[in-house]
Amino acid sequence: xxxxxxxxxxxxxxxxxxxxxxxxxxxxxxxxxxxxxxxxxxxxxxxxxxxxxxxxxxxxxxxxxxxxxxxxxxxxxxxxxxxxxxxxxxxxxxxxxxxxxxxxxxxxxxxxxxxxxxxxxxxxxxxxxxxxxxxxxxxxxxxxxxxxxxxxxxxxxxxxxxxxxxxxxxxxxxxxxxxxxxxxxxxxxxxxxxxxxxxxxxxxxxxxxxxxxxxxxxxxxxxxxxxxxxxxxxxxxxxxxxxxxxxxxxxxxxxxxxxxxxxxxxxxxxxxxxxxxxxxxxxxxxxxxxxxxxxxxxxxxxxxxxxxxxx
Amino acid sequence: xxxxxxxxxxxxxxxxxxxxxxxxxxxxxxxxxxxxxxxxxxxxxxxxxxxxxxxxxxxxxxxxxxxxxxxxxxxxxxxxxxxxxxxxxxxxxxxxxxxxxxxxxxxxxxxxxxxxxxx
Numbered sequence: 001x002x003x004x005x006x007x008x009x010x011x012x013x014x015x016x017x018x019x020x021x022x023x024x025x026x027x028x029x030x031x032x033x034x035x036x037x038x039x040x041x042x043x044x045x046x047x048x049x050x051x052x053x054x055x056x057x058x059x060x061x062x063x064x065x066x067x068x069x070x071x072x073x074x075x076x077x078x079x080x081x082x083x084x085x086x087x088x089x090x091x092x093x094x095x096x097x098x099x100x101x102x103x104x105x106x107x108x109x110x111x112x113x114x115x116x117x118x119x120x121x122x123x124x125x126x127x128x129x130x131x132x133x134x135x136x137x138x139x140x141x142x143x144x145x146x147x148x149x150x151x152x153x154x155x156x157x158x159x160x161x162x163x164x165x166x167x168x169x170x171x172x173x174x175x176x177x178x179x180x181x182x183x184x185x186x187x188x189x190x191x192x193x194x195x196x197x198x199x200x201x202x203x204x205x206x207x208x209x210x211x212x213x214x215x216x217x218x219x220x221x222x223x224x225x226x227x228x229x230x231x232x233x234x235x236x237x238x239x240x241x242x243x244x245x246x247x248x249x250x251x252x253x254x255x256x257x258x259x260x261x262x263x264x265x266x267x268x269x270x271x272x273x274x275x276x277x278x279x280x281x282x283x284x285x286x287x288x289x290x291x292x293x294x295x296x297x298x299x300x301x302x303x304x305x306x307x308x309x310x311x
Numbered sequence: 312x313x314x315x316x317x318x319x320x321x322x323x324x325x326x327x328x329x330x331x332x333x334x335x336x337x338x339x340x341x342x343x344x345x346x347x348x349x350x351x352x353x354x355x356x357x358x359x360x361x362x363x364x365x366x367x368x369x370x371x372x373x374x375x376x377x378x379x380x381x382x383x384x385x386x387x388x389x390x391x392x393x394x395x396x397x398x399x400x401x402x403x404x405x406x407x408x409x410x411x412x413x414x415x416x417x418x419x420x421x422x423x424x425x426x427x428x429x430x
Contacts, residue, residue, distance in 0.1 A: 174420025
């Protein structure tokens with residue numbers, strides 16, 4: 001069937017998106033605000049089970065010539081991450097762009113300037129990143145949100161489940177203000193096992209951007225020093241724990257301390273089904289992408305992570 | 312300054328420089344050794360810390376129990392957690408029920424571990 005709309009430039013744009021779709025989707029999957037602080041696992045389609053090793057006391061004994069092996073000293077605890085397929089769709093109507101103020105930039109005999117389309121799809125990816133970030137933290141499968149947040153149980157929900165099951169003991173901080181932010185952040189950090197405080201695996205304290213800023217200012221006032229002299233990172237004063245803001249926690253007093261490996265963010269490869277599809281229809285360009293993503297708190301137990309009472 | 316004096320000066324300067332160089336070299340070696348030692352220790356600690364974990368999910372029998380809502384000064388208080396940590400101390404719901412002062416403190420700070428029923 002002949003297409004009523006001349007699509008020469010649009011076709012070249014389609015080729016452009018398809019050529020770069022892997023890179024664009026990789027940016028969307030890896031580039032959101034908090035992705036760099038989570039442990040990334042790729043190649044997860046559906047479910048994948050990890051084993052957490054746990055020591056059950058000493059294995060070293062005083063010497064004697066009698067051999068007596070002791071059982072149950074090492075325990076393997078299975079933890080399963082589950083990924084879910086999501087989707088994002090967007091229509092672009094080139095004739096509408098042409099009819100708008102942007103039409104003035106269109107060259108003679110051209111339906112639409114491809115640069116606009118590239119700009120639009122870049123912004124689409126930026127929005128996709130923001131949405132994935134929100135889903136990873138605030139997703140609640142049974143929360144009744146009637147939107148994408150119903151897709152999977154995010155970090156907040158998994159914390160709530162662990163707390164309700166008494167696997168994780170909250171630190172009662174209440175809401176956080178400028179006058180008590182130092183003491184309250186520190187009280188959550190204190191609940192972590194020492195082994196995580198001295199490990200070279202990065203340790204992060206997650207909170208809202210507002211509380212992160214309150215903390216930095218409070219430390220400056222209290223000590224006349226910045227939390228970190230080079231000001232690149234905001235550190236929990238006197239520790240190796242970096243403070244990270246979570247966009248999905250805006251307006252809350254939630255605090256979580258966790259080492260990098262404790263939270264896994266998993267997805268399928270940034271290829272194949274995750275390509276950005278651009279399909280030219282009669283009058284529209286249909287864009288679609290189907291990222292498959294999941295998140296798991298691997299060790300939601302006392303000492304392995306620490307949370308306050310705002311979840 | 313005559314030639315002999317000049318030569319003496321040069322010799323002293325050279326000797327001073329040599330001493331400086333030696334000091335710097337020694338200082339550098341000491342720093343390198345210390346750095347290597349600290350790096351080694353850190354790696355050991357990291358390996359130790361990453362591997363040996365003694366914390367895991369609690370057994371059902373180890374878990375504290377939730378308690379029924381109760382009345383304090385005409386208000387029905389519901390404790391939502393079986394145990395929590397407050398001011399560095401682990402507190403069970405039973406212990407909180409018996410500590411009116413702590414209940415007031417927790418309500419004042421907006422703690423999520425308890426709530427007044429109906430509010």
